[in-house]
Amino acid sequence: MLAKKLIPFLKIPDSKELSTTDPEDELLVDMSRNDMLQLCYFFEQAGLGLPKSEMFSLMVSMKNLIRTEPLTSIRFWGKIRGLYKNYYILETELTEEEYARRNEGLEAEELNVANDENLELERISESQEIEGESDTKVPRKLPPIPSPTVEVQLDPPPESSGSGTNKKVYYICNEIGDEWTQLPDVTPQQIRVARQIKKSFTGLLTQEIITYPHFPGLEINYLRAQIARISAGTQISPLGFYTFKDEGFGEEEEEEEEAEGEEAADVVKTSYKENRKYEPPVLRDLIDSSMSFWVHHTMYILPQGRTIWWNPNPTVAIDEAAEEELGEEEGGKQPPGREPETGPPLLTPLSEDASLEAIPPWSVRTSSNILSDYSLAVVRSNLWPGAYCFTNQGKIFQNIYIGHGHKFMSHNFTPLPLPYVEQDYILGPEIMEMTDPTGEQEEQWRIDHLPPPPPEKVEEEGEEEEEEGEED
Structure with a gap:
């Protein structure tokens, strides 16, 4: 064979x-x-x-x-x-050329996934609105919907x-x-x-x-x-x-590279x-x-599964001035979720x-x-x-x-x-x-839980007996 x-x-x-x-x-x-x-x-x-x-x-x-x-x-x-x-x-x-072609297909897939997620979120919000409208007709007050305690991490x-x-x-x-x-x-x-x-x-x-x-x-x-x-x-x-x-490289190019290296030291x-x-x-x-x-x-x-760290909370990023003020007020502590993996x-x-x-x-x-x-x-x-x-x-x-x-x-x-x-x-x-x-x-x-005897009826009977006695 x-x-x-x-x-x-x-x-x-x-x-x-x-x-x-x-x-x-x-x-x-x-x-x-x-x-x-x-x-x-x-x-x-x-x-x-x-x-x-x-x-x-x-x-x-x-x-x-x-x-x-x-x-x-x-x-x-x-x-x-x-x-x-x-x-x-x-x-x-x-x-x-082959890498570029594969990356174009990857971007298209990510865009389709993002669109599907948006449609799913819209569907969930609409269903919640409909459920809210129907709940208003129920006289009994139900306990609030529980919120999950596990933090869902984005992939x-x-x-x-x-x-x-x-x-x-x-x-x-x-x-x-x-x-x-x-x-x-x-x-x-x-x-x-x-x-x-x-x-x-x-x-x-x-x-x-x-x-x-x-x-x-x-x-x-x-x-x-x-x-x-x-x-x-x-x-x-x-x-x-x-x-x-x-x-x-020549000497001039080496000097330029050293200058660029100082600026991009964290890259x-x-x-x-x-x-x-x-x-x-x-x-x-x-x-x-x-x-x-x-x-x-x-x-x-x-540990994230990548060689270059991906920030799951890009909205948490702040400018340098705000970061300095935050460091002075809170003793140099950074906001949660900002620590990148290295x-x-x-x-x-x-x-x-x-x-x-x-x-x-x-x-x-x-x-x-x-x-x-x-x-x-x-x-x-x-x-x-x-x-x-x-x-x-x-x-x-x-x-x-x-x-x-x-x-x-x-x-x-x-x-x-x-x-x-x-x-x-x-x-x-x-x-x-x-x-x-x-x-x-x-x-x-x-x-x-028996009802008490009505006091009004007792008084009426007493008055009738008195009236009968006077007539006699």
């Missing part, structure tokens, strides 16, 4: 066969770093990777994908094991394609030789729920995720959320390989460039247990990563203690078992993940408890259930 799937890929492409992409776009894809046989050689030294036959088949399949999709970069991300099938994953970047919008958690586009297949399936963009809500659950992958993209809290999507969305989390926590590179500055840096003057550290520094010579080159995902910036050293109950987040070793001049530095993530990175003391390094897609937990997984049932109404005599009275209590209540 595998041979039948790979035979079409091994044929020499005919010049008459038309590709679905522009020939110039095919040249944009850098396949020099995707020599899977070379990577297989390094992976074998580090004790990682896939068999040589699978690595070769992956390289052929990747070259076929370039001819059908508008890509500018492609990389083998790794493999996630499932119960029935496995996932082979590719990490790619699309062209600017932050997803980040646009080509930025943040959706900066990369991922393709997956269950077996090498199958057609590649593009995963959808991830949403902040999916990432937040994925952090609270632990579900094994089945290998079926349409599998329903039955968990608590409810996951908004199928396994294809859960897979995309886990890939985003793993990438944000395990994508690392040697110190100095990437930089924020372009080394080709979060979201992009970087490859350092053309990169000098790799020596092996002694790369295997240092302090992990100061390795950095993260993927943005940190905030995280470590790009290219942060691994030495600043937090440990998990005395377990170091990273472990580093060499592939050979005998031939130190030719050995590799291999870094392993202890928080995400299956994530590795190697470098050959040169300009070649690679990240790979081969695991089950779950984060390490020092204790057994415990799902979140169900929320407490809220009381519909405040306890009071209007809604409290009373016990039925006994027969003696009812008879006593009847006697106590």
Whole structure:
């Protein structure tokens, strides 16, 4: 079966066969770093990777994908094991035109969602008005409608394609030789729920995720959320390989850049460039247990589920003068909801990563203690078992993940408890259930509530008796 799937890929492409992409776009894809046989050689030294036959088949399949999709970069991300099938994953970047087209569709969807929400609010307000009119005819006064005590948090919008958690586009297949399936963009809500659950992958993209809290999507969305989390926590590179500055700038441009940098000091840096003057550290520094010579080159995902914080209450924002007055009056306190979420910036050293109950987040070793001049530095993530990175003391390094897609937990997984049932109404005599009275209590209540004898009738009878006595 595998041979039948790979035979079409091994044929020499005919010049008459038309590709679905522009020939110039095919040249944009850098396949020099995707020599899977070379990577297989390094992976074998580090004790990682896939068999040589699978690595070769992956390289052929990747070259076929370039001819059908508008890509500018492609990389083998790794493999996630499932119960029935496995996932082979590719990490790619699309062209600017494709990103623009996807973002236009996203804006149209957001506009439709906003219109639907406005129509729903109008419908609710109209129904409340009708209910109010009908309630005026009811003589009995009902208790007020209870207000919910749980604060409803607005779902932050997803980040646009080509930025943040959706900066990369991922393709997956269950077996090498199958057609590649593009995963959808991830949403902040999916990432937040994925952090609270632990579900094994089945290998079926349409599998329903039955968990608590409810996951908004199928396994294809859960897979995309886990890939985003793993990438944000395990994508690392040697110190100095990437930089924020372009080394080709002149002195005048550097001065202008420094002036702009002072003005925009609070702006979060979201992009970087490859350092053309990169000098790799020596092996002694790369295997240092302090992990100061390795950095993260993927943005940190905030608790909100985004890489850039979204203000849920934009109306709370005030100007600087009012903020100073508020600080003087209230002792420098800011209005509630103004505190933005922050995280470590790009290219942060691994030495600043937090440990998990005395377990170091990273472990580093060499592939050979005998031939130190030719050995590799291999870094392993202890928080995400299956994530590795190697470098050959040169300009070649690679990240790979081969695991089950779950984060390490020092204790057994415990799902979140169900929320407490809220009381519909405040306890009071209007809604409290009373016990039925006994027969003696009812008879006593009847006697106590008998009407008193009319005094007027007694006086009239007395007057009649007196009149009869006088006549006699």
